[in-house]
Structures are given as C-alpha cells and as structure tokens.
Amino acid sequence: MTTVRRRLLLLLLPALAILMLLGGVVDYWIAVATTQDAYDKALASLALASAAYLHADDGKLEFGPASRISSLLQGGGGDGEEATLYAVTAPDGAFIAGSPGLPSAFAAAAAAGPRSKVAFRDAAFQGLSLRIASLRVPTASGVATVTVAETRERRVRTQRVMLFGKLLVDFAELDITLLLIWIGVYYGLRPLGRLRDEVEAHSPRELHRFDESAVPGELRPLVVAFNRVLELLHDAAMVQHRFVADAAHQMRTPVAGLLAQIELLIQDPRAAPVAAELGTLQRGIQHLAHSANQLLALARAEPVATWHEGLQPVALKPLVESLVERHLERADRAGIDIGAEAQDAQVSGDVWLLEDLLVNLIDNALKYTPAGGHVTVRSGMDDSHPFVEVEDDGPGIPEAERQRVRERFYRRPGSPGMGCGLGLAIVDQIARAHQADFTIVAGASGRGARMRVRFPRRT
Ligand SMILES: Nc1ncnc2c1ncn2[C@@H]1O[C@H](COP(=O)(O)OP(=O)(O)OP(=O)(O)O)[C@@H](O)[C@H]1O
Ligand SMILES: [Mg+2]
Incomplete structure (x- = not known):
C-alpha cells in the first residue's frame, strides 16, 4: 500500500x-x-x-x-x-x-x-x-x-511584488491540493490496509473465508476471487485430509488382526524356534499400529477437519483424572510414579482432540522418563487462562530443540522407545485449533520437561 x-x-x-x-x-x-x-x-x-x-x-x-x-x-x-x-x-x-x-x-x-x-x-x-x-x-x-x-x-x-504574491498563492494552492489528494488517497486506501491486516493475521493453516460485506465495492471482486481460491485450497486440503484419515483407518483393522494373530502364534509351542523373529515382527506391527493411530490423530487435528465444527465446553479436571487413571498400570510397569493435580477449569473445545493432546503428552512423559521418575498431570487456571500441563523429571528437551520437536516426523536422535515423531506435532496442532499456546520448558527442579497448553480466557 x-x-x-x-x-x-x-x-x-x-x-x-x-x-x-x-x-x-x-x-x-x-x-x-x-x-x-x-x-x-x-x-x-x-x-x-x-x-x-x-x-x-x-x-x-x-x-x-x-x-x-x-x-x-x-x-x-x-x-x-x-x-x-x-x-x-x-x-x-x-x-x-x-x-x-x-x-x-x-x-x-x-x-x-x-x-x-x-x-x-x-x-x-x-x-x-x-x-x-x-x-x-x-x-x-x-x-x-x-x-x-x-x-x-x-x-x-x-511587478516583483505581484509576481511574488501570485507565486506564493500558487504554491499554497498546490500544497493544499497535494495535501487533499494525500488525505483522499489515505482514506481511500484504508479499506485496503484493513484487508491487508486481515490477510496478514490470517493463519495459513486455517482456510476460512474473508468477510465480503466488510469491504468497499471496488475491493469486493478481489475478496470474492480470493475466497474462491481459499475454497479450492480448502477442498484440496479436505481431499488430502480424508485420504490420510481413511488410509489410517483402513490400516487399523487389518493391523489389529495381524497383532492378534502374532500374539496367538507366540504362545504356540510350535513357534518356539522362531520366537525371537516373531518378537521382532510383533514390535514392527505394533509400530505400524501406533503410526496409523498417530496419523489418524493428526488428521483429526487438521484445521480443515474442524472448519465447521462448533466447540463445546469441556471440563479439564475429570479429563485429566480419567487419563491419569488410564495410564496408572503402564506407569506402574515402567516404575514411574504418575499423579494428577487437577483443579477445576473449563475450556471451549473438542473433547476428543483434547484427549488426543493429553494422551500424547502423557505418552511422551512415560516413554522418556526413566524408571524411578515422576510424572504429574495438571489442570487449573493461570491468570484467568485455563491450562493443562504434563511435567516429568526425565531427561528434558534442550532449549535449542524445543521448536524442532514440534515438527512432524521429527524424533531426537537416540530417542528410546517406539515413536514416529508425530506426538508433539499433534499437540501443537490441537493447541492451535483451540487458539491455545503450547510451551515447552524445563521441569520445576530444572530437570525434565514441563509441557503446558494455555487456553484463551473464557468470555
Ligand atoms: N517428555 C519428554 N522428555 C524428553 N524428550 C521428549 C519428551 N517429549 C518429547 N520428547 C522428544 O521429542 C521428540 C518428539 O516427540 P514426539 O512426541 O513428537 O514424537 P515421538 O514421541 O518420538 O513419536 P510419537 O509421539 O509419534 O509416537 C521425541 O523423539 C523425544 O526425543
Ligand atoms: Mg510422542
């Protein structure tokens, strides 16, 4: 402009x-x-x-x-x-x-x-x-x-006085004309400036339309054309999203069948000579099943998937408590002490997405914290902002890597356990879908990781 x-x-x-x-x-x-x-x-x-x-x-x-x-x-x-x-x-x-x-x-x-x-x-x-x-x-x-x-x-x-006076008047006239043109152009271009701000504020991940009625007539064709492109992009994203979701979904049933078959085979005494190979095969298929689940969760969290869906009030305390309870057995097996410090807090959100978010954070904490460690899952209010967080006293994530780990398919070199590098990308995407901030900091004692998702104030 x-x-x-x-x-x-x-x-x-x-x-x-x-x-x-x-x-x-x-x-x-x-x-x-x-x-x-x-x-x-x-x-x-x-x-x-x-x-x-x-x-x-x-x-x-x-x-x-x-x-x-x-x-x-x-x-x-x-x-x-x-x-x-x-x-x-x-x-x-x-x-x-x-x-x-x-x-x-x-x-x-x-x-x-x-x-x-x-x-x-x-x-x-x-x-x-x-x-x-x-x-x-x-x-x-x-x-x-x-x-x-x-x-x-x-x-x-x-002659000089006349000329000087005339030139002075001309100069003043031209200055005023220039000023008026400038003011006219400034006010004439203001809607364009507002549109620019709106486009700049528009997240490239969200393909929602611009309000055509809010712009002057001259700009409307531009906004209409822009919206048409956004719709095309949205449709294309939707096709891609459906493909990933369908593919992941289609994989789940046969993979679950395969896993069941392998478990039966492992228990069969006739398979004893190939038990080691069967164990490797089982882990491979478990990894495949996990990847399919993660892909499905990522597809669910895509902004296009939630374009038209309204958000519902979700109570964070019962969600936190039920998820901690669901992970007690696994934590016990891993020798980790898991606990909930849940305070009442409510957000406008999608309960299934919020569950995916917490499951991924808890999964990471349990996966990367060595035996003897502690994991705490919290909910509550921070300066009128509802939040959930998962804290552990494991190895933590170095500051330089805290952005990188949110990228899709990124795993830190040497990361233990089974993973495909999608967990924190899913968390990041779900946080965005809720206009929430997702921050990764060190744990309270300076060790471990504290992953916090802070939601907007409820109005
Ligand atoms: N609580 C944690 N403590 C230490 N490192 C972590 C923690 N959470 C995540 N990380 C690191 O961040 C990387 C990315 O995590 P992310 O959850 O995205 O992927 P993943 O756990 O490797 O795979 P997936 O979650 O898809 O199974 C991990 O490989 C791990 O190195
Ligand atoms: Mg993970």
Whole structure:
C-alpha cells in the first residue's frame, strides 16, 4: 500500500513541479503586462497634462511656469531614485525645456504623426534605465514634442511584488491540493490496509473465508476471487485430509488382526524356534499400529477437519483424572510414579482432540522418563487462562530443540522407545485449533520437561 502512495507521489510531484513552473511563467507574464499597461497609462496622462503647459508667447514656444511643471512631475511620483524627467522640443527639433538630450519615444522619421498619439519606449539616459512617453502637441508654429520619462524601478518593484504574491498563492494552492489528494488517497486506501491486516493475521493453516460485506465495492471482486481460491485450497486440503484419515483407518483393522494373530502364534509351542523373529515382527506391527493411530490423530487435528465444527465446553479436571487413571498400570510397569493435580477449569473445545493432546503428552512423559521418575498431570487456571500441563523429571528437551520437536516426523536422535515423531506435532496442532499456546520448558527442579497448553480466557 505504501507503494501505491509512493508511486502516486512520484507521479504527482514532477507533474506539480512542471505545473508550478508553467504557472510561474504565466504569472510573470501577467505581472509584467498589467504593470506595464497601468504605469504606461499613468505616464501618458502625465505627458498629456504636461502638454497643457506648452504655449506660444509672441510666436515663441514656451513651457512653464517651471514651478507648476515641477510640482506636476513630482505628483507623478518619483523620489530621488525614481526620477521623473521631461523634455520639450520645438517643431524644428530645437530644445525648449527639461533635460537636454532626453530621447523621444518617436522614431525621428515618424515625428510628423497624428496628434494625441502617445508613443512609448525603453531607453537608457545618463545611466538611468527609463520608460519614455512622448506626445505630439500641435501649436501655432507647428507640432512640438513633449516627452516625459520615469525610471523603471517602481514598475519593476510592483511587478516583483505581484509576481511574488501570485507565486506564493500558487504554491499554497498546490500544497493544499497535494495535501487533499494525500488525505483522499489515505482514506481511500484504508479499506485496503484493513484487508491487508486481515490477510496478514490470517493463519495459513486455517482456510476460512474473508468477510465480503466488510469491504468497499471496488475491493469486493478481489475478496470474492480470493475466497474462491481459499475454497479450492480448502477442498484440496479436505481431499488430502480424508485420504490420510481413511488410509489410517483402513490400516487399523487389518493391523489389529495381524497383532492378534502374532500374539496367538507366540504362545504356540510350535513357534518356539522362531520366537525371537516373531518378537521382532510383533514390535514392527505394533509400530505400524501406533503410526496409523498417530496419523489418524493428526488428521483429526487438521484445521480443515474442524472448519465447521462448533466447540463445546469441556471440563479439564475429570479429563485429566480419567487419563491419569488410564495410564496408572503402564506407569506402574515402567516404575514411574504418575499423579494428577487437577483443579477445576473449563475450556471451549473438542473433547476428543483434547484427549488426543493429553494422551500424547502423557505418552511422551512415560516413554522418556526413566524408571524411578515422576510424572504429574495438571489442570487449573493461570491468570484467568485455563491450562493443562504434563511435567516429568526425565531427561528434558534442550532449549535449542524445543521448536524442532514440534515438527512432524521429527524424533531426537537416540530417542528410546517406539515413536514416529508425530506426538508433539499433534499437540501443537490441537493447541492451535483451540487458539491455545503450547510451551515447552524445563521441569520445576530444572530437570525434565514441563509441557503446558494455555487456553484463551473464557468470555
Ligand atoms: N517428555 C519428554 N522428555 C524428553 N524428550 C521428549 C519428551 N517429549 C518429547 N520428547 C522428544 O521429542 C521428540 C518428539 O516427540 P514426539 O512426541 O513428537 O514424537 P515421538 O514421541 O518420538 O513419536 P510419537 O509421539 O509419534 O509416537 C521425541 O523423539 C523425544 O526425543
Ligand atoms: Mg510422542
């Protein structure tokens, strides 16, 4: 999502920069044209007003009185820097008054043009950059020329102020536009962000659908397509799950038959010479039976298997007590002291899965704890969280291996007894199905293993 915003920025910023540049050029052009026009009009008015002071006295052209002229020109603006100059020339081109040599705005050849037509030009005079306006004034002795000029500083300054102000407004406008676009994009993309969070939070093991009604119309086709893929995946997982469960189930009956036959054969005196071979065969078939059972338990714990099943309240205390009782005889045979420390605790769960979970933990504890050891099976509440745990004082599992042992078919090298490395994978999967945490730590005395499954708070 950040990429969409970044891309938008990468696209917008150069476009806005070009727009600002073009805007700047247009602003400059407008500032120059408007100020030039306004100041030229003022200069033309000054020339016209000055022309009124040109009069013929006894056939001789005069311009004055000087005091009125100077107050008129000062009124036209001009401090020391912004000087206003003038020059009046007779029809024959002779200088009458003002600044001698001040260039006229008329081209010499056009000096006899129509009356009242003001001409303008830019020129340098005595080191000053001037804007010059000249006017033809008809007199009794011919057409005289009145020229007024002002330095360009004032209009340049006004142009700058106008340009600067306009650019500032443009810049602010563009910034606000960018901000609005950004806010629009941010809020527009929020549903996408929520969908992303949902997808991220979605466990890859659980193939449940996304809520199509919770997303805006534009995103719905995407979510619908996504859900269709999830359904396909779910169906494929379901087929695989059923195959494993069916295969394991199909194996159980003939394997149980085989075991029964072998037990009979072992007891038959005629088989005495091959008793050792029969014993190996029996252990092999027991291993096969155990593997089929473990595969079935794993298949039962698959998330796809529990997709539509509702969870039921399960009391952990009686479950713990009955399972400990069921394992008393085996523990006794192994010389292990097994006990229950069961406190009342209830979870929302699947009682058969929870039984598989505890059976695997107890099986491990009994299998890996040497004779003379102790195994305790507990249930209770930990900070309002229901939990079950199995603790033993056997060899334990080194910290570096505690994650690895949850993997399917992983057995620690040199592990005694019969096993196919599925027990803790089954526990892990069942814990996930109940949104519970499965942790492996060392036992209370620092020896052995303590395997705890902590369930979510009940609401
Ligand atoms: N209580 C325990 N004490 C010491 N090691 C253990 C304990 N529980 C499990 N382990 C180790 O973790 C490994 C994985 O256990 P897991 O239950 O998954 O497989 P398994 O017992 O070998 O086979 P299965 O449970 O499928 O019969 C075991 O091989 C064993 O080395
Ligand atoms: Mg095991």
